[in-house]
Amino acid sequence: MLWVELLIFGLISKNIMAFDSNLKIGVLGGGQLGRMMIQSAIDFNLDIHVLDPDPNAPCKCIATSFETGSLTDYERVMAFGQDKDLLTIEIENVNTQALSELEKQGKKVFPQPRVIELIQNKLHQKKFYAANGIPTAEFQEVSGAAEVAQKKDFLPFVNKLATGGYDGRGVQVIRTEDALGKAFDAPGFVEKLVDFDKELAVIVARNEAGQVQTFPTVEMVFHPEHNLVEYLFSPASISPEIEDQAQQLAKELIEKLDMVGLLAIEMFLTKEGQLLVNEIAPRTHNSGHQTIEGNVTSQFEQHLRAILNWPLGNTDTLIPSAMVNLLGEDGYSGEARYEGMEQVLAKNGVHVHLYGKKLTKPFRKMGHITVANHNIDQLKQTVNFVKSTLKVKA
Amino acid sequence: MLWVELLIFGLISKNIMAFDSNLKIGVLGGGQLGRMMIQSAIDFNLDIHVLDPDPNAPCKCIATSFETGSLTDYERVMAFGQDKDLLTIEIENVNTQALSELEKQGKKVFPQPRVIELIQNKLHQKKFYAANGIPTAEFQEVSGAAEVAQKKDFLPFVNKLATGGYDGRGVQVIRTEDALGKAFDAPGFVEKLVDFDKELAVIVARNEAGQVQTFPTVEMVFHPEHNLVEYLFSPASISPEIEDQAQQLAKELIEKLDMVGLLAIEMFLTKEGQLLVNEIAPRTHNSGHQTIEGNVTSQFEQHLRAILNWPLGNTDTLIPSAMVNLLGEDGYSGEARYEGMEQVLAKNGVHVHLYGKKLTKPFRKMGHITVANHNIDQLKQTVNFVKSTLKVKA
Structure with a gap:
């Protein structure tokens, strides 16, 4: 009868969990994403x-408890996790070895450490897409600047570092032979520059019971120089067919990753009408801030x-x-x-x-403004007004 | 030229205030209203x-600072107010003498202490309505039980204490001569029992610049058999004429009070289609919780x-x-x-x-549930499901 017991146990363990607000939840990272969580x-x-x-992170004053320490230090993360029942993240740059060990000790860790580890490495992300039939821009692995210099025939392309990139760092566009010299001298890849019509994003959630739910696709506009989301519209102005494809792609990705938590997927819609996955983040994301009101x-x-x-x-x-990012x-x-x-x-x-940040500096994310309106023309007018009127100065 | 300077000063001081998040704001009361604020x-x-x-009030863990002390003690409130720039309340039962003194010292206190003082006394409230042409149920002042006993000709009525009532206390319905003996033996009034069609509420805000803004009128829905408020519905199902009258009445009231802050007004809509003001509260109110989502x-x-x-x-x-109150x-x-x-x-x-309350007891307000739906039938079905399914036990 063991198989019956196992089956029943499996069903129970995967079932919706009883509501319990006495759980001790630990979050690695205390920035604005943690604050809004x-x-x-x-x-x-x-x-x-x-x-x-x-020590002055945005979560400091509103968390049940706040500790200062490195997120990438094995011992520190282990110590932090010891008395928690459930661990999660608001930034990927964390010590996944410690999280794996805490998971082995029986703690819930979502997203799972193996997923965070995969996503920490942009080259591994690309290889995962290729291996799983997820459409993505054509790419070639490189070990450093010398190899990039030989990719003349692949121009124009984006040169990305495998690891260490965050918020637009570790990514650069190389359009001409002259620019080859500025390539990163570290392992990564070059990726065909996509001549896209739009940049889209889908956020998808999955719980342990296997329930999957996507948010409507949104459309992003990037700052031309700083490679940060400048403003975003929700829902995206795309055909129902593309909307459906984007939603399906998001569900496929979170299921192929066998991930529990929230996954943000940035995609290109090419001028030929094809969707290509650009990057993913296993957490709440800047492209989902407008969901608070919208x-x-x-x-x-949804992450919780x-x-x-x-x-x-x-x-x-x-x-x-x-949604308009409010940058210093x-x-x-x-x-x-x-x-x-x-x-x-x-x-x-x-x-x-x-976001509760006392100090501003150029391009620091200080907050965001969501504008909501059933009248799209008024909505866009208000966005332009906000962008031209509101300035974070010192 | 003095009058010109005074005029200019008046205009400037009444103008919209520059956004400044460095103000030190003090709140008297740390319950659920403070928590949501x-x-x-x-x-x-x-x-x-x-x-x-x-010491375990709902605001404890999320306030910038939290102090334990009596709200009705002059010295304690004075001490709390000393280093604040702006003081407000989330409960009326506070020491208004201390707030007046702090106001004299140049601190902003909203709602103004004189308004809180007026509203603390239900008899003064009634007299204010009568003096200002605000429609309200007919009433007669009484000094105690002996006087109530002589009001046979006024039956059926509601016997209310002038002071000390809160959350349904200090209020009782007296329908028959036999019940006259249970009258409160303290100063207050008797008020004609209103045979109403609906109970409505309007929340109105006013800032120092004199801008006034009402929320749409909401309706308390009664259980068809038990004559108890079952839930609150927004917006109220009333004619545009009644909606307009209710909104005008709310604006008139906050202006006649010359009040800055948020004012909640509970009204009866009589079977003859007349609006009568029942009670008012100079703060955020249970009848406005659904505004968070709705x-x-x-x-x-809006209060801020x-x-x-x-x-x-x-x-x-x-x-x-x-909105469904979640009671122990x-x-x-x-x-x-x-x-x-x-x-x-x-x-x-x-x-x-x-509301962050660890301990439940019978009928304690532990939280609320807002249900939102464009389909009114589905909305009511979900409300019924919530009411029959969700229980706060120990």
Whole structure:
């Protein structure tokens, strides 16, 4: 009868978990993503304990407990995890060896350490897509600058480092032979520059019970120089066929990764109408901030539902929305002040999210503004007003 | 030229205030209303300091600082207010003498102490309505039980204490001569029992610049058999004429009070189609919890906008919503557990708000559930499901 018991155990263990707000949840990383996760966790009486190297990290004042320490140090992460029931992340750059060890000790760790490890390495990500039939831009592995220099025939391309890149670092476009000299001298790959029509993103969640739920596809606009999301529209203005393909691709990816948690997938829509996966992140993401106001369930609540094995929330769009990152103005460093905020607050459908950072510096992510409006023209007008009016200075 | 300078000074001082998240804001009261205010304040980097007599009050873990102490003690409130720039309340039962003194010292105190003082006394409230032409149920002042006993001709009526009532205490219905003996033996009044069609509520905000903004009128839905408020529905199902009258009445009231802050107004709609003001509260209110999900701006953000003299937010309904109070189940006291939460979380449009109270007792307000749905039939089905499924036990 052992197989019956195992079957029953399997069904129970995979079932939706009983609601329990006495779990001790640890989060590696105390930045704005953690901060917004805590804002959502308050509604469920969940205790959130945070580890971050920055003693003034955005989560500091609102976490149940806040510890300062390195996220990449094995001993530090092990010590932090010891008294937790469930561990999660808000940044990928963490010590996955420690997380694997904590997982072996019987703690829940979502996303799973093997998934974080795969995603930490952009080359491994690309190889995973290739091995699993996930469409992605053509690429060639390189060991360093010397090899990149020989890729003249592959131009124009993007040169990416396998590891260490974050928020636009470790990625550069090389268009001409003259520019080959600036290639990174470290292992990575070159990837055909995609002549895309749009950049899209889909966030998908999966819980231990195997339930999978995507958010509607959104459309991103990047800053031409700084390679950061500048603003975003939700839902994307794409055909129902492309929407359906993007949603299916997201579900396929999270299932092939056999991942529990939230996965953000950035995609290119090529001028030929093909979807190519660009990069993925196993956590809440800048491309999902507008879900707080624009969708039935926010990405932050969905992340909690996924890792706690609760039923996933409905993700329907309530109202069209746009998200503008509020970056520190170039040329200003010091105590932040928000010029133009009064005018922005007077506009209909403006939602302010500041990240609790006292000090600004050029291009630092200080907050975001979500604009929501059923009238798309008004929405775009308000976005332009926000972008031209609100400045973070010192 | 002095009058010109005074005029200019008046205009400037009444103008919208510059956005400044370095203000030190003190809140008297650290319950669920304060907790939800803090959740909103996090988005604006606002530091919220809380005073509450309960060392385990809902705000404890998320306030910038939390002090334990009596809200009705002059010295304690004075000490708390000393280093604050702006003071506000989340409960009316506070020492207004201390708040007046702090106001005289130049601190901003919203709502103003004189308004809190007026509203603390239900008899003064009634007299204010009568003096200002605000429609309200007919009433007669009484000094105690002996006087109530002589009001046979006024039956049936509601006997209310002038002071000390809170959350249903200090209020009782007296329908027959036999019941006259149970009258309160303290100063107050008797008020004609209103044969109403609906109970409605309007929340209105006003800032120092004089901007006034109401939320759409909401409706308390009564159980068809038990004559108890079952849940709250937003927006109310009333004619456009009544909606307009209710909104006008709310604006008139906050202006006649010359109040800055948020004012919640409970009204009866009589069977003859007349609106009568029942009670008012100068703060965020249980009848506005559904604004978090159902309206463009929540009552908690609106309260902050009003007291900080920022532009008031748009209050349009985004989606019809219902709010169910989550009360401790009768017969259970001790560490709270939320039976049926998994099933409730699986329903579309369910939003959970727990108040961080570890211990439950019969009828204690432990949280609320907002249900949002464009389909009114589905919305009501989900409300019924929540009410029959989710139980707070120990």
